[in-house]
Amino acid sequence: MGLSGISPVAQFLIARKNEAxxxxxxxxxxxxxxxxxxxxxxxAPSIRSADQLMKNYSVNQVVLGAYNLSSLGSQQAVERALLTQDPTSSSSLAQTSHNASWLAFADAFASMGAGKGTASASPFTSDMIASTLSSYEQRHYETSDAQQKSGVGDALYFTRKMQSGSVKTLNDLMSDATLLRVAEVVSGYDPDQFGALDFSQQQRILSKKVDMKAFSDPDRVQRYAEQYLTQIQMHPNYNDDDKPASMMDLFGGDDGGDGILSLFGGSGDGSSSSGLF
Structure with missing residues (x-):
């Protein structure tokens, strides 16, 4: 049971009503x-280059948090590539990675990428500032200790992201560590154990478990999130401090160096965890 005897599912339904x-x-x-x-x-309104963005810790943390890419804070080579390459180019990291989260981030700063890291005007329009702040605030809330302990934070994010319509394929889902975690648990797998499989094995297994077309129905998305919370209650060991590896980890781990970039031109063999429901 959650706070004050309210179940995580009930907490989730209450939080959904006015999360923003x-x-x-x-x-x-x-x-x-x-x-x-x-x-x-x-x-933010005065920032128009990749250098300016990355060198301002607060602004960068807000932006990365909004896109659920806080891990890029320690992968500066990746972030720089996404901000300095034209995301429409077939040879760009955003395209070759097949990582939907990275592509969404690069697309948001396409004016920088098209200018090899410098835009003629700041991409931070008033609308972009407002949407970035809203997303950052929601991720801050969803990743708070209280929401993570119960699993409610992951359920909220899953529902919000899947109902946005931006996650269309299994690979899209697998490129987001939080969505992946929900899918693993609902499919009946311990995230740590499932993460020991290589990427191709995970993909093969989950392709038989997850019906991506079902997520076009908002009600089914919400029910899926509720299933996640029910599974977490039944298997509290699934909800420990160890999060599943992101698609980034599959492509090279956490060495923080440029090595990860070189792997996108090769076979793309995975070595760590990632998956879909």
């Missing part, structure tokens, strides 16, 4: 997050 407002209030109560948001609002 609750998330915004959550950020206001966190001194560091509040400071980063203020810094982002002040400095």
């Amino acid at each position: 407002q609750t998330a915004a209030e959550s950020v206001k109560g966190d001194g560091e997050a509040k400071r980063m948001v203020a810094d982002f609002q002040q400095k």
